[in-house]
Structure formats: structure tokens, C-alpha cells
Amino acid sequence: MLSTKMYKTIFILCLSFFxxxxxxxxxxxxxxxxxxxxxxxxxxxxxELGYQIPIDIWTYAKPGQPGQILVSKEDKQQxxxxxxDAGVAxxxxxxxxxxxxxLEEERxxxxxxxxxxxxxxxxxxxxxxxYEVVDAYLEELGTRFPHYVRVESAGRSVQGRDIKYLKxxxxxxxxxTKPVVMLQSLLHAREWITLPSTLYAIEKLVxxxxxxxxxxxxxxxxxxxxxxxxxxxxxxxxxxxxxxRRVGLLPxxxxxxxxxxxxxxxxWGTASSSNVCSDTYHGPSAFSEPxxxxxxxxxxxxxxxxxxxxxxxxxxxxxxxxxxxxQLPPNGLxxxxxxxxxxxxxxxxxxxxxxxxxVGNIVAILxxxxxxxxxxxxxxxxxxxxxxxxxxxxxxxxxxxxxxxxDFIEQAAYETWEGLKAGARQAATAFxxxxxxx
Ligand code: 0X9
Ligand code: ZN
Numbered sequence: 001m002l003s004t005k006m007y008k009t010i011f012i013l014c015l016s017f018f019x020x021x022x023x024x025x026x027x028x029x030x031x032x033x034x035x036x037x038x039x040x041x042x043x044x045x046x047x048e049l050g051y052q053i054p055i056d057i058w059t060y061a062k063p064g065q066p067g068q069i070l071v072s073k074e075d076k077q078q079x080x081x082x083x084x085d086a087g088v089a090x091x092x093x094x095x096x097x098x099x100x101x102x103l104e105e106e107r108x109x110x111x112x113x114x115x116x117x118x119x120x121x122x123x124x125x126x127x128x129x130x131y132e133v134v135d136a137y138l139e140e141l142g143t144r145f146p147h148y149v150r151v152e153s154a155g156r157s158v159q160g161r162d163i164k165y166l167k168x169x170x171x172x173x174x175x176x177t178k179p180v181v182m183l184q185s186l187l188h189a190r191e192w193i194t195l196p197s198t199l200y201a202i203e204k205l206v207x208x209x210x211x212x213x214x215x216x217x218x219x220x221x222x223x224x225x226x227x228x229x230x231x232x233x234x235x236x237x238x239x240x241x242x243x244x245r246r247v248g249l250l251p252x253x254x255x256x257x258x259x260x261x262x263x264x265x266x267x268w269g270t271a272s273s274s275n276v277c278s279d280t281y282h283g284p285s286a287f288s289e290p291x292x293x294x295x296x297x298x299x300x301x302x303x304x305x306x307x308x309x310x311x312x313x314x315x316x317x318x319x320x321x322x323x324x325x326x327q328l329p330p331n332g333l334x335x336x337x338x339x340x341x342x343x344x345x346x347x348x349x350x351x352x353x354x355x356x357x358x359v360g361n362i363v364a365i366l367x368x369x370x371x372x373x374x375x376x377x378x379x380x381x382x383x384x385x386x387x388x389x390x391x392x393x394x395x396x397x398x399x400x401x402x403x404x405x406x407d408f409i410e411q412a413a414y415e416t417w418e419g420l421k422a423g424a425r426q427a428a429t430a431f432x433x434x435x436x437x438x
Contacts, residue, residue, distance in 0.1 A: 152165055169220070267324065395407060
């Protein structure tokens with residue numbers, strides 16, 4: 001006879017087994033397609049399909065550059081018919097993305113279990129850490145390094161999570177003649193690989209400082225989780241969630257969330273979606289969301305010395321600058337030069353099989369997009385503002401796109417830091433030169 005305690009244990013085991021099974025059920029039968037377009041007409045047609053069918057375009061197809069599109073079981077027929085009618089070639093990258101999601105979860109969990117005990121204080125780069133872990137870590141950094149680290153709260157998210165960020169400065173931000181560099185990640189919830197890159201920057205600026213000039217000459221603001229509600233939702237429910245978790249946009253809450261990278265005050269609403277259900281929904285007005293207001297407000301006192309602003313996204317191995325309407329900022333040439341320096345620094349240490357970084361104006365390289373954070377920063381007074389698109393993995397495990405393979409986490413963080421450092425140094429040099437000339 002089984003005891004009541006054993007029954008309870010079996011019951012709990014069954015529950016957790018079904019919870020794991022149910023977790024990625026939403027994605028069961030979703031297929032990831034590789035799309036090859038012959039010309040610009042085909043590219044436009046495929047990209048516009050996104051307005052007719054609820055497909056998830058991971059990479060926009062261009063002649064010479066295949067696109068990646070995730071399509072649900074229900075929408076597959078309509079999608080494939082449209083491709084056939086237009087004569088667009090495609091192949092299947094992942095037949096059932098749910099299997100990849102399960103693989104990602106297993107690999108990350110195994111890596112977390114096996115991780116080596118760290119000899120120093122800090123977060124490891126073997127797995128992707130959740131909001132609460134990062135939040136506690138930031139607090140701890142503030143306590144351990146009070147001489148040059150301040151942990152501050154930018155405000156709350158839609159669901160009330162505290163959004164913390166670090167201010168790293170040898171002069172507690174009191175010296176107005178020092179340049180400020182701002183780094184942020186996870187504005188888009190599903191772009192998990194971006195989190196270790198800001199955590200790595202923190203590690204190299206606070207715990208394992210090997211390049212003193214970076215802390216002596218620059219004041220840093222680092223916000224690792226800009227969109228904590230969306231981020232947590234991408235862990236607990238919908239892995240490819242991109243937006244924040246704003247509700248009440250439509251009666252009955254049929255659709256949730258604002259794309260925070262369409263919500264900043266930069267040509268707001270001109271190249272984004274007004275459809276609440278779209279992944280690029282811009283929100284009811286510019287800066288309608290607490291998560292975007294937070295960024296604006298924490299930078300407000302430092303705008304005149306904001307030498308570099310970098311919003312880290314994934315994926316695509318790109319360094320993008322403004323503007324999202326195709327117009328170049330007045331300092332376009334300098335933006336390009338510093339962008340190239342950052343890209344070269346990354347390319348020098350990247351894995352050989354990875355593509356080189358591409359640098360340029362967002363419209364020239366990707367697409368039109370309004371309300372972007374880096375466009376806003378550039379317009380609001382930052383000397384140099386960029387969006388990074390970190391690489392996707394595409395290794396042996398077959399995980400790609402937004403899916404993270406633990407084997408790539410530390411490398412992605414390390415190589416990105418090489419780019420960030422190159423940018424920060426160039427920005428600081430330009431800033432000090434300007435001060436000297438005044
Ligand atoms: O579309 C976006 O928001 C970014 N790409 S992503 O795949 N991470 O969603 C690129 C935004 C770049 N925007 C500007 N520089 N304006
Ligand atoms: Zn993004």
C-alpha cells in the first residue's frame with residue numbers, strides 16, 4: 001500500500017510532468033521556414049504577408065539573404081499557397097519548433113546543473129538567468145561595491161516589477177566633464193542572448209576589472225532587463241513573446257502588449273503597426289509605456305554628456321544606426337566609422353564560421369521602423385546611438401534564431417563586450433576632444 005505522502009509525491013510529479021509537456025503546447029506544429037526571394041518584388045510580397053496572415057517574421061528576406069518565418073499549423077496552408085502563387089522558393093528549417101523549445105529548455109537546464117562553482121562572486125555565463133536572479137544580483141553589487149556602484153530603480157513595469165539598473169562611476173556621476181555610456185538589453189522579451197552581454201559588461205566593469213581606463217574615464221549606466229514582464233512571460237508561457245505585457249488595449253484583452261521599440265518618440269507611428277495584435281504595435285501614443293518612460297527619465301539628467309547609447313537586440317550580426325525613416329543623422333559619417341570599429345573588434349574574436357557583422361543605417365540594412373529607442377536617443381542628444389543585433393547560434397544542436405544554446409552564451413557575451421569597449425573608447429575620446437576644444 002502506498003502512503004498518503006507517496007500519493008502526494010506521485011501527484012506532484014505528474015503535475016510537473018504535464019506542466020512541462022503543456023508549456024510549449026502553443027508552439028506545437030509551428031514550422032520555421034527558410035525563404036529565398038529572387039528579387040525585390042518577391043521580398044516585398046513575402047514581407048507584406050505579415051499584414052495578412054499572423055506569421056512571425058524572424059528575419060526579413062532580401063535578394064541574396066534568406067528570410068526566416070515561423071508559421072503556425074493553422075496558418076500554414078494559406079502561407080504556403082501565397083508562396084506558391086508568387087513563385088517564392090522555401091525550405092523547412094525546423095518542422096516542429098516545439099521540439100526545439102524542449103531541446104533549448106533541456107540544454108539550458110543541464111548547463112545550469114553542471115555549472116562549475118565560480119571562485120569569485122558573480123553570475124555564470126552557462127545559462128540564461130531569470131528576472132529575480134538578476135534583480136538580486138544587482139542589489140548585491142550595490143552592497144558589495146558601494147564606492148563606485150549604485151543600484152537604482154528606474155520605476156515599475158506594467159505588472160509592477162521593479163526595473164533596476166546600475167550606475168557605475170568612480171565619481172558617483174558628480175563629475176559633469178565625464179562621458180556617459182548607456183547599455184541596455186531585453187527591450188524585446190524573447191531576445192534572451194542579449195542579457196548575458198550586459199551582465200558581462202557589468203562583470204568586467206565591477207568584479208573583474210582588467211582595463212581600468214574604462215572605469216576611470218567613463219560613467220556607465222547599465223539596465224540588463226528593460227522589459228521584465230515580457231521577459232518573464234517568455235520564460236513561463238510564450239517563448240517568442242516580443243512586446244511588454246500591457247493589457248486592456250482591446251475589450252476582452254484579446255491582444256496584449258506594446259512593442260517597446262516602436263513606442264519611443266522618434267517619428268512615432270510612421271513605420272509601425274496600429275493593430276494591437278501585431279508584434280510591432282506602437283501603443284496608444286509615444287511613451288505610453290512605463291518601460292519606455294523609464295529610459296527617458298533616467299537619461300534626462302545626463303543627455304548633455306551621453307556619448308554613447310547602445311540598445312542590444314538579437315539576431316542578425318548587425319550594428320544599426322538611425323534613422324528608421326531612412327534619413328541619416330547629421331553625424332552619419334561618424335556613426336558609421338565608430339560602428340565599423342565596433343564591428344571589427346567583434347569580428348576579430350568571433351567564431352570563424354559566423355558571419356561578419358554588417359554596419360549601417362537601419363533602413364538600408366533591415367527595414368523601416370519608427371519609435372525605436374536608439375533613434376530617440378540620437379534625436380534627444382546622444383552623440384552616438386546604436387542598436388546591436390547579436391548573432392544567432394546555428395550550431396550543432398540545431399537551435400537557431402532566438403533560441404539559445406548554452407555553448408554560445410559566454411562567447412556571445414565576450415565578443416559583444418569587445419565591440420562595446422571599442423565603441424565606448426572611441427566615444428569617450430571624441431567627447432574629451434570636444435571638451436578640450438571648447
Ligand atoms: O525591429 C526592431 O525593433 C529591431 N530588430 S529586432 O529584430 N531585434 O526586432 C531593430 C530596430 C532598429 N531600429 C532603429 N535603429 N531605429
Ligand atoms: Zn529586438
